[in-house]
Amino acid sequence: MANNALTKNTKHLIKALYESGVKNFVVSPGSRTTPVALLLAEYDRQNDDINLYIDVDERSAGFFALGIAKKQQEPVVLLGTSGTAITEYTSAVAEAHISHVPLIVLSTDRPSELQGNGAPQTLTQHQIFGEFTKNYVSFTLQDEHPDVTTYIDFMTQKLVHESKIAPRGPLQINLPLRKPLMPQLGDKEDIVVSSLTFAQPLKTIDMLKLSQTRVLILAGPNEDADYLPELTEFSNRYHVPVIADVLSRVRTQKTVYGIDALLKSGMITPNYRPELVIRFGATPVSASVLQWLKSENIPVWYVGLTAGSDHSRHTTRVFQISPNEFLSQTTVTNNLEFYQLWQELNAKSRQVTGEASISRTLDNILPEQTTIFVANSMAIRDMDDIFTGKLTQNIYANRGANGIDGIVSTALGMSSTSSQRSVLLIGDLTLFHDMNGLMMAKQYQLPLDIVVVNNNGGGIFSFLPQATAELYFETLFGTPLNLNMAKVASLYDMPYVKINQAQDLKTVIVAPIDGPRLIEFKSDRLSNVKAHHQLMGSNK
Template identity: 30%
Template sequence: MALLQPLTDLAEICYAHGMRHVVISPGSRSAALTLAFARHEGFKKHVVMDERSAGFIALGMAQQLKAPVILICTSGSAAYNYAPAVTEAFFQQISLLILTADRPLEWVHQLDGQTIYQTDIYGKHVKKSFAIPSDYTHQDARWMINRTVNEAAILTHSKPFGPVHINVPIREPFYPSEGEKISVSQAIRVVRKTESEAILSVETWHDLLNAWDDFDRILIAGGQHRSDERLNTALAKISEELDIPVLGDSLANQKGYPDFLTYQDVFLPHANTDNLRPDLLITYGLSFISKAFKQFLQKNPAIQHWHISEDSHLVDTFHSITHQIPVSAEYFFENLFEKIDYQLFVQGSDPENDSSYKALWKQNDAKSAAVLGQYLNNLSMLNDLTSVNLLINSLPDGAQLHIANSMPIRYVNALGNRVSRLEIFANRGTSGIDGCVSTAIGAAMITSKPVYLLVGDVAFLYDRNGLLIQPLPDNLKIFVLNNSGGNIFRMIDGPAALPELENYFETRHTFTAKRTSEDSHITYFEAGNMGSFQDVLPAFLQTDKISVLEVFTDPVENAKAWKGLKSYVGENW
């Protein structure tokens, strides 16, 4: 048996489980792992020198593939640099298989280089963490490694999805000798797990439909969710034929149907919410962006709240959950409509829920769209809000829009159905600014669609190491809002009034994206006023190479425009 044969076989087991992409950060202790995958013809290899960027690039790839991506790094702090991406993947339920090389256990805390406590390094932010032995001579050790790798691979494919970690202590020597061939074992045991689809029993459906009939005001709300035509079709039927209001943040990717509600972030702070409180609330998806919507439901709890989720955690964002229903949203809403529709057909009756409830939501939504349109039409200066609006109106149908956290995601969410033509992504698992550039890069490396990233200057600068890889994907275009700092703190009532605002919260700076673009051979555009912005925007959108458009805005004017929108809506309500 070759010295590190179990690690060579590890790569083959991953391949047998359908994994095809591996993101590798260079290192010495990880050499055996790197070579096992590098010399395997079945994998597409991506080399990223910065582990923090590598983690998010892998996340963006897995997000598009809907399949696990493998990460490989050396020992020590390299493994810790994956942590932001691992936590984001955990809360977004995106599958990664993380392979961290390590020193043998006996060398921990013995002043040996690149040696830290790596076992369970990601804590509760992985589905499971494994450690394999560093000595492979005994048959039981090789059996344990095979079993462990199979179990880890199975977990990456099991719902709820998420990252899985294998810590791999490796003894020297870990480089092959000159001319040594690396090949997989003749017979590798691959363990399969038969997946089953979660469904509800006849009795459970009977109880749910009886409960449905007891409520007049029923509301369906979607949190962050991948674009899903089946799901949207089912929701549209429920909304149109059963008179049920259906709403979602921009990240819910509810699109293609005029009945979907999208402006709740605009009107809920101003509308008469007494008549909007639901009797039955049905939610699905991950986190909600709209603070106004969360506060509305917390202050106006439903009598019953059903959350559709295959998550193992009980999520109670609105302080009202009464039922967690562990099935997919597509399955639930397709079956819900079919069963209610059949029941109404057999009875020869119309829906008994209050149709005026949906009309109230629609009325508020339509009024918000009109008032928002009036306000935007009255703005002539270039600021963050106007530039985001003009950008979104110019993007091609079906394009992907990746959005950084802080203000960019809030601007987009306020624009309602103006973004319904697009497929929306954002790292809202932990809602950090780190990794948004790298995530978009990873996504663009996989999809053939045009990918646009809307990002603030601080988030762009924070993650520019993602742009060190070569080649960069030409279908990616990056739109940078440069207001010289963290402009969101000027929008928040607390820090906005403090004398320390600029130095300790906004962290004002004079950096731009120009030098980064030059270093990475990215076509660069810039604009500082409405005229120059309108001149360069078409060129930015039409170039067939990766490009950056940096828009320079005034943080004071941005705050005026954003707060002015809220005031305008209130005055015209």
């Protein structure tokens, strides 16, 4: 009978997830997952709109799920087996927490009678991710009591909903399971999940008429719904210039790009000074722009469903509504000269050489609306400085904890959501950190072009003060790994292309291909430092 309860309750869990909108499941094999994995595979066969991925390395699996959830803006389920397998999700869960991505971890566990008493593969899974999860619940799937089934129905729907409301984030559902673990496959009994729906909150907000005439919008990384059409209209109608972070998903030819380089080169003279800055989105990639607002004492209002976190501690007014709501209810009469001054910035030439020329080339050649995932460290800084958003606004990165871990997997998860080819821009050290992630590219033949800028080590440290500690620098920070990219590609049965200059990317990218591909651009760290100093100084 316990096995019937197991089958029935597990089916309720799966169906409640599905009916709440979860369509993507990333499973890592293990013994304790057996009933959930098998019934999920069965459910997957019966429902065409489910995607079930098997990823052996749980660390990669966590980031793969993160990539799907980021792109789809829908919760993704991770299913893992008891023990350190669950701890391997921690990094992806932490990133999901900070950057507000819905993830649902199903952590199968040993039963209560094996806890804390020397049983193998048993650790405390209760709230194992600590503050990184929004909520936690435990389901006793093998319990026959009817209350357990309705609890699973109700709580699953409630938790999926919680993962999707601001601030979105990860959740854990722990599943203690006792042997025998085999469920009943092929059972035809109809599963009816008692439905729970959540009404939209009612909104009543007054119209806002701004008295300032030099208003500027600073659009940071967007973790929420798109607002490009509304912003474009607002900016055009009221002549409000927009500084658009490369991850804002609103960077176009009409917004200002590369504020970090502009500030460092001294181009932003006092006549660019705004009276008021409206911030959208998360913390910008450019560290300089927040410093500038603070040091110039320019008033900042912060708008967004999760707005309010400002580590420069300079914001004075917070609107916890979406950018769309704000834009539709605000009017301003901006100074035209001020607007034009900012609009002319993009036209001024910037001297782009070295690694940054890859970002410029991607800007020019990629098919419209290509999704680009950008690694942290140098890659994201180059893209923010250089990429104009001419043809695509679909730029993503893991800018919560800014780790160099899990980047390959996140990009692959993202590329799994579309048949159009995506691009990953990444350095050699970051690629190495998640090289295991490439297994998913091979197993599912995912359509991703991985552009590796290979400067044989950690390029960003050459820009930091420790670069002067010559005796220790190369060992502690440079860390050359001498990774042979052709061999990496070969190990994962991937086509490999080496390009000698950024422009060569064009002929590579237009060549039709299915599945993943590795494209290597060799650089060296010293000449890249010079190239960046040129970029910064080019308009002085």
